[in-house]
Amino acid sequence: MTVVEGSRSRCCIVGIGQSEYTKWGGIKDRSQFQVTAQAILAALDDAGLRPEDVDGLTSYSNDSNEPHLMQVALGIPKLRVAAMVWGGAGGGTCGSVSLACSAIESGRADVVVAYRGLCQGQARRFGRHGPGRVNGNFVDPFGLMAPPQMLAMIVQRFMHLYPITADHLAEVALNARANANRNPRAVMHGRTLTREDYFAARWIAEPLRLYDCCLETDGAAAVVITSRQRARDAKSRPVEILSAVQGSGPGWGNGALSGHNMPDADYASTGYRTLAPDLFGAAGLAPKDIDVAQIYDHFSGMVLMALEDLGFCGKGESGAFVASGAIRWPDGDLPLNTSGGQLSEAYVHGMNLIVEGVRQMRGTSTSQVKDARTCLVTGGLGVAPSSAIILGRT
């Protein structure tokens, strides 16, 4: 693998915006498209920019809020980049930011908004069977129809191969809820979760229980990306994008969300071992240099694997790592998913994790990590292609 040392991104996130987050079906007064457009406007306002300044729009995961219609709705006079990264469901979260950086660094755009709108009450619930599954012929007829079922397979084998227990899965869920309880924007802000609640909840797809699975929600979120030079004029504190990567290893296209034919050595993993060297290398950082992380928590067990695949602990050691309190705010070595994440804040296909990463680097999180200078954010785990970024305090 080629790691290009010093190939730091020359871009910043200068604005963040979001809608209200609700349980699926909770946003009834506006269309998903309107909700998304308003999140974009909020992000621009945060940056001190106007739609007239925007010349690029990026997204991922078959976002149905199409950029040319967004251009019409927002009155963007000239669009120079309208692009979406391929596939991978939430895997493209940080890929949309990486794409924006590529456009800006190559001079093809100046101000790019990466966005995602997802109102499952208006589209469809992701926990249910839906059309267009990759290699659907090889999963649908067997009742393997939705991500919690598909990724439960990987978690099951992970727990078979390594000393990972239900208590370790619970710790990921309980941590997310504790953080959400401090975050008024979180769907689960007012709802506490105890270990007893966790174990009393129903099975979804073993070994995943209800609280191991992300929420099904309505909401939208957006971030504004521009050059470091232009970021100096931003209204809010800019946050540097130290590294942005997208990609996948061999076989993952036929991986967990398809026929489960990724390489054996990689099966019980997130696929992020392929991305990690470039992610850290380009930023000139190591895992020990990361102060806080937002790791895509569609399912608790996948977060444990990611801690290993990204090098925060060794293979099979993530259970002991979380049991030690390492991911807990405020005293853990690596406070994790500080907004409540997708288990307890909202499931905006990971875009809300990037927004929280920016808050941490600005010092405005409701679970603010003291003196945090770096934040790692991932896209969807166990999918292909996937993506990640490292953000830095300016």
Added chain:
Amino acid sequence: MAWFSPDMPRPSPNMDDAGFWEGCAARRLRFQYCAQCATARHPPTPICPACRGTEVRWQEAPAQAEVYTYTVIHYAAHPAVNVRLPYVAAVVTFAGVDGVRLVSNITDCEASAVKIGMPVQLWWDDLGDGMFVPRFAPPGARRSA
């Protein structure tokens, strides 16, 4: 009668995977191999990832498989699975068929009896209209199979 309800999504063969489903129609579990370098691959793809050859042959797998991983599914992502809740979806492997895993179901046993590494036996589920899909059960669990 099919194992799930009749409204269960059926395979809809396409140009790339038709060979697999033709095998199933004849109740033969055949995987795609590169005719040039003999690499097995699944799900079917039109080009060999090892040598980029396009010629393929279809070779029958053993009827005995092993559970590589599984999940016990407790909710209905589709109404057609209601009759089987909770049911076991599994990934199985075959001795001598390297690099191939198949998603299927483990039937005819308690869900709690399913373990990684357990041997299972192929049986064919008749979906009607000439379509069969492979499912698996503990050896001897299906007397009529």
